[in-house]
Amino acid sequence: MARTLKNSEIADAFEELATLYELDGAVLYRVVAYRTAAKSIRESGVSVAQMAAQGQAEQLSGIGKTIAEKIAALVETGSIPAADKLKARIPAGLVAITNIPGLGPKRTRLLYEELRIESLEDLRRAAEDQRLRTVQGFGAKAEEKVLTALAAGADGRPRIRTLLSSALALGEELVEGLRDHEASLRVELAGSARRWAETCKDLDIVAAATDPAALVEAFTRLPAIDEVVTSGEAGAKALTHRGLTVDLRIVAQESFGNLLQHFTGSARHNEALRTKVVKRGLHVSEYSVTDDATGAVHRCTTEEEVYELLGMAYIEPELRENRGELDAASSGELPELLTLADIRGDLHCHTTASDGRDSIEQMARAAQERGYGYVAITDHSATHGFGNHVTPDELKRQIERIRAVDAAMEDFRVLAGTETNVLPDGSVDYKDDLLAELDWVVASVHTSFGIGENEMTDRMVAAIEHPLVDVIGHPTGRLIGRREPYAVDLGRVIEAAARTHTFLEINANPNRRDLDDVHARVAARAGVTILIDSDAHGTETLANMRFGVATARRAWLSAADVANTRSWDDLRALRPRG
């Protein structure tokens, strides 16, 4: 074994194995079992490779004896024998073909058996030569669809997902546009955007209207809409100028709750929800809940009614990921999630002293206008590598400037801080006597991402153990969709933070969301107090706090789990230095 496999790498291997089994014609339930296992591995907050090494992989839901053995084989030898056998028999190109719209595993396999199509290039030639139509179930339309998809640049990879911040801005604009229309009764954003997921594949909007046709018409004329794909009484599908697909569904007001619940998802949540209640003779769909025992058809105007009919407490959208929320809702053990209104201060932001755009005073006034009681000014230290370098002498002058702004403000604290770089050896940029003059110290890794996992973990633990470090900023360094987390043993980081009372940050920048929901949940359960920071580089991005709050809600956190739901005096008492 060269190195410890990441959960995402193990999950990818099982995702691939599922597709291989699917192409091989395995029974569907077996394929689904592998996909469920892959998802479970991906979302595990602890290292599955380590669990497997200790023979504990079966503790994860969806992992039984067979899959646990395969995980162990993968971790020990780097490959799964069953997958190797399948790969020897099934051309690698078939996996890519299954990602072409309309071509699933069954039809891909049929094309391979009948026409020996084993790559996207083979597929294109067969469609051009009108040979696809010689296969049972394929016609001229299928050839046309294949060629359209390939011409549109389909390369067999799933489509890139859009960052939540972009999708949400667009979704909110569309929803407002629809609500303004006289025919609309109710309009809500649904789907992954409503669950505040990290990224969105598309946007889902659900509505009830006095005149559905008029609302659909209005929808297709909204400025953000570029091209209408389909439209009818029940809704429409359209492409925005940004290239994001939007689905609008319209339903009778009496079923609005069913529709909203259905299209908010997640698919996993709905699947598990339905499986759970079907045993009691209850069937859930986007139109109603039906009861076998009484024959009753319950249509619900609100989601609350849907969950109540199923014997559950209302489940907030952020929790609907099939991570235990169904059992908790049935037994009355759901947490009371924190809200944006609980946040009382922001302890990580930048000014023109480093790479920010606004002054200390502008940032402080903007934070006060948001209703906060305090803000910490935390510019980058000198070895950050770019932006203006705050040398020790410059930091002393910055502290004086911060004290002056603080003195000029009423009922608001402006705290002198830094976001100091954690050097490869685990030391931080400023000397202890200078750090001690500050009210607040964020320590973050910004350089030398490529050092090994052990070295990186030691580096971070050293920073955590520094008595003047209050919080570790963006603990994994990932940029969503652009940069993987650096190799670090978060289990050890979390253990050290819990032991020293050092906070761990949920960085609210929508590109970061770091810690993510899964690890923030693990950290909080391990006794770490979480801090949510905007990392704003200008007054307007203080508003990114909402993405951090969303991550915390997805991590099942209550106000008590989060440090900056407290006053500054209460918060500082929780710190390592007391």
Added chain:
DNA sequence: GCCGTTTTCGGCCCGACTGTTTTCAGTCG
């Protein structure tokens, strides 16, 4: 292949759409 208020076997969510069919399988969300 997994799982259990149906517990070691027999189940495993729901509905719409599409293109191709004469009654539906496959795909998608």
